Amino acid sequence: PSNNATVVNVQRAHNGPSTCYHIVFKNKKTPPPAPQTGTLKLVKTVINDNGGTKNVSDFVLFIENTQVTSGQVLTLSPKEYSVRENNLGGYTAGSWGGDCSAHGKVTVEAGKHKTCTITNNDNPIVVTPQMGTLKIVKTVINDNGGTKNVSDFALFIENTQVTSGQILTLPANTYSVRENNLSGYTASSWGGDCSANGTVVVENGKHKTCTITNNDNPQVITHSPLEGYCVANPSLVEIDEQVTWTAYPQGGKGNYTYTWSGWDNLSGNSRVTHKSYTYEGKKPSQVVISDGTSTITVKCTTTVEKEEEEHNDLKVVCEANPTSAYVNEDIEWSASARGGNGSYRYTWTGTDNLSSSKKSFEKSYSNSGVKSGTVKVYSDGETITKTCKVTIKEEPTPVVLTTETYTPPTNGGVYLNQVPYTGVSGNMKVSMFILGLIAWSTLIGYVLVKRKADKLGLSVGQFITVGGMGNTMAFAGPVQMQAPSIVVEPLVKAPEVIAVDATDFMGSLEARARDSRMIISADALSMIAAVTGRDTTEAHAMVDTLAAKLRSTVTDQNDWVIANAQKVSSII
Structure with missing residues (x-):
């Protein structure tokens, strides 16, 4: 039989001759081969009872010429090996122990594990009577994510660099240490x-x-800049319909606070505030958002309109934004619809091949002039057509705005600030004075008037400039006025005046005043520009409000009214 078989002889005896059976049992598994390797590890112990600061990882260990760490297990062929270490200054190494001989010899056997141990103890401090000793002990705390170790910091006794825990023997003296x-x-x-x-x-x-x-220092948490915007919903409402104003901040440090303000006493201190209006017109608002460190102000607007007769309550508003722009500047044409069945179809036509089927779109113009856009809105079998316009101007020569200090005129001009106060009486005198003022100013400043009138697209009769180049008053409307109803109050000179003809923004305010049948001084225009931050929507709204307030003081609502800085200040 083979080595993998077991032979058994069985003898059976009965009352007759005995029978012998030869049975062979074959083994199914082959016994495992004998182990061919063994394992070995070194274990290091460090004792610091005399001020030493070294750790186990500071000592280098070897099995033959292979560097290992304390506790690392190596699989080796059976034979004798030598183990060793690199001791460090200030420490005394003990003899090798465990399975090693005292001088570091160990025999690795197949299938067996061996361990060799060694201990390093820091040396006692030796002080001689004629000398002293000094050491520096460094501690590093990393509780805020720091990664530096004691060895990363350079230490010095006078100009001698030392390591933490290193002992120097020195003559008696005074020494300076540093790092x-x-x-x-x-x-x-x-x-x-x-x-x-x-x-x-x-x-x-x-x-x-x-x-x-x-x-280690606490980490400084940085944040993205505080930004945000606000939304009025809906952006087109009827009188007494509620508007929801919502602020959308982002960035900053969070924990935002809100302060709302706006026309018709809008107020609020939460992210969302609500307001309904009793008068029609644009209703601008702003919200101040703060994160405790930074503050921003964002603005948004809704439009309130009277309920008008529309087809099946279908209502449409056509808008061009901005309403005045330069050549090649993008204009946003948009239509807002309400009512009907809630489903709307738009068809746009207009000057310079304006065409679209979208609710809103952008278009720029390569030439100046008044551009119109007409939108037809279809809903529930009804159609409403609305037209809106934008004024396109040639790109102006850059103008530097200057701040001037008021000085009395020296060229014979007459300023609106010098109009005498006549109270509520003397209307005929006021009328005669203004007519004389117009004639006198026309004689002195015709060339300047002509230039300004051409720029604004007005006739000389529609725009009269009174005074010198540094301080002007715009008569935004026809010269003819109904004198008996004009009320003149004392005018206040402004410490800083922006030339009225310096920007098209100021020109738009003059035009707005003319449409409201109001004569307005340059310092009043400058005050409106400063208060509204040159925001066209807010500035126009303030001009409208100013005209309405002044008109409430006169009997004939068709009369022209006069506005100066004092009246603007009282309105604000």
């Missing part, structure tokens, strides 16, 4: 036997220790 701190860490004052500034006295036969701690 090179690292970015991201704050160093404490010196302690132990050192003074706070790092001075220590070494005495014969004595040992001194100076300590210092470096703590």
Whole structure:
């Protein structure tokens, strides 16, 4: 039989001759082969009972010429091996132990594990009577994500660089210790036997220790800039219909606060506020958003309209934004529809091949002039047509706005600020004075008037400039006025005046005043521009409000009214 078989002889005996059976049992599994390798590891122990600061990882260990770490297991062929270490200054190494001989010999056997041990103890401090000793002990705290170790900081006794825990034998004297701190860490004052500034006295036969701690600084959390916008919903409402104003902040430090303000006493201190209006017109608002450190102001607008007769309550508003722009500047044409069956179809036509089937779109123009857009809105079998316009102007020569101090005229001109106060009486005198003022100013400033009138697209009769180049008053409307109903109040000179003809923004305010049958002074226009931050929508709304307030003081609503800075200030 083979080596994998077992032979058994069985003899059976009955009352007759015995029978012998030869049975063979075959083994199904082959026994495992004998182990061919063994394992070995080194275990290091470090004792620091005399001020030493080294760790197990600071000592280098070897099995033959292969560097290993304490506790690392190596699989090796069976034979004898030598183990060793690189001891460090200030420490005494013990003899090898465990499965190793005292001088570091060990035999690895197949299938067996061996362990060799060694201990390194820091040496006692030796102080001679004629000398003293000094060491520096550094501590590093990383409780805010810091990664530096004690060995990363350079330490010095006078100009001699030392390591933490290193002992120097020195003559008795006064010494200065210091360190090179690292970015991201704050160093404490010196302690132990050192003074706070790092001075220590070494005495014969004595040992001194100076300590210092470096703590990583707290992390500075950065945030993206505080930004945001606000929305009025809906953007087109009827009188007494509620509008929901919502602020949308982002970035910053969070924990936002809100302060709402706007026309018709809009107010609120939450992200969302509500308001209904009793008068028609554009209703601008603003919200101040703060995160405790930064503050921004964002603006939004809704439009309130009277309920008008429309087809099956279908209502449409056509808008061009902005209403005045330069050549090649994008204009947003948009239509807002309400009522009907809620489903709308738009068809746009207009000058310069304007055409679209969208609710809103953009278009620019290559030439100046008044451009119109007409939109037809279809809903529930009904159609409403609306037309809106935009004024396109040639790109102007850049103008530098200057701030001027008011000085009395020296060229014979007459300023609106010098109009005498006549109270509520003397209407005929006021009328005669203004007519004389117009004639006198026409004689002096015709060339300037002509230039300004051409720029605004007005006739000379529609725009009269009174005074010198530094201080002007716009008569935004026809010269003919119904004198008996004009009320003149004392005018206040503004400490700073922006030339009325310096920007098209100011020109748009003059035109708005003319449409409201109001004569307005340059300082009043400058005040409106400053208060509204040159926001066209808010500035126009303020001009409308000013005209309405002044018109409430006269009997004939067709009369022209006069506005100066004092009246603007009272309205604000």
